[in-house]
Amino acid sequence: MPDWPISANECLLNGVSHTVGARQAQKQQSRRALLDAGLHLLADQNLASLGVREVTREAGLSPAAFYRHFPDLAALGVALVEESLASLHVMIRAVLAEAGDAEELIDRAVDVIERHVREHRGHVRFLARERHGGVRQVREAIDAELGRFAAEVGAALALQPQSRGWSERDLRMLAELYVDHMVSTAAAFLEALETDPARESRIAATARFQLRLISLGREHWQAG
Amino acid sequence: MPDWPISANECLLNGVSHTVGARQAQKQQSRRALLDAGLHLLADQNLASLGVREVTREAGLSPAAFYRHFPDLAALGVALVEESLASLHVMIRAVLAEAGDAEELIDRAVDVIERHVREHRGHVRFLARERHGGVRQVREAIDAELGRFAAEVGAALALQPQSRGWSERDLRMLAELYVDHMVSTAAAFLEALETDPARESRIAATARFQLRLISLGREHWQAG
DNA sequence: GATTTCGGTTGACAAGTGTTCACTGACTTC
């Protein structure tokens, strides 16, 4: 974390901001502070029960400052969704890109999920908590992102030789099964991490078993 | 709903209450009102953002009356968990009890889930929302109940002929896969029901496909 | 019939809330 304003270039990374300079940099810094404060508070709280004052207090700003960045707490939530799924996105893309037999792919996928949960605990918890949470905008944002996610997995599956003769529709349904399973597994890892870390390896083993079972079903689908 | 106090016998159904009479009956009625009010408000809210005053207002009681029934809102949440999972429990037990080939069982299970979500929308939404919600007590209650649930499914699976040679451990992991899948499917049904009911049949089809895939994997597990 | 029990009400407390307003002052632009 830099002590003085970050470089102007850094601002250009963040979408539509044509006026650059120290001004924008400071603003981004405050925005970050708000997002971080929010995520931190959401560790043991719902977005719906979060307060503007609470967030700004944690971020070290005055209450009114919040409205310079977000119209709503829901908007802050949506911003967190994008952040949270971005990291997960690049992660899983890496897994899908590498080739290998089914067994290897499963092991790697589970490892990557486990590591991701550990390294982005806050993000994962936020997603699990708000996926069916009380704020519609956020729920929809997560669902949309997860849908795009399944589409990407489906596309990757289509490239594999085992998918010969599979319809687009079936591939999509398989992809959704994988994504749902991934979400469940991530949530289980998280819960284990927060209550009884020893259970972590059991969850990994279970996830691998389940994925192997699905993979096996996939191989025999035609013959059925 | 009776206009005057229900029979004393009815109170005996509810655990440890040795003092019977109109007094207890009225108390139970108020308790019900609180639970119903809570569930109704939780339709678009989290438990953590619920307020005592809010609930009592909806139930038609004074704020202080709440504390005659629950020490906490968390306690009310736990009570709702028990209620919510009780209905689901008897439901799935009915499915498991009946015999039939895998295909039939899958169809029936998905149908039952769909109907259950429609008939107990509030309960299902509550479970989905609070499973990873901000109130630890409730989270743990749901997880514990879901665990017992998986154990029961595992026991039922053990009785099936297809489970010859399966270890207890593998059966448990299979059962967890089924339970997780059921939860995901129920959540999807719920979301569809509230936004675009036309998608309902697509979700049912997806769930059946996924279950068939898992079933297929199960059959070929030994050969793998 | 007198007494106790206890679910429910009333009223008050201090504490916290979202949101807006006029404002300050560092940065940007001209």
Place this chain on the structure above:
DNA sequence: GAAGTCAGTGAACACTTGTCAACCGAAATC
């Protein structure tokens, strides 16, 4: 260097909130 922009401040608005002690009166007990 003057003028303008705008992120952030502090104070105030009108509420809502959890929780408690004191009290009421119908049901239960004696």
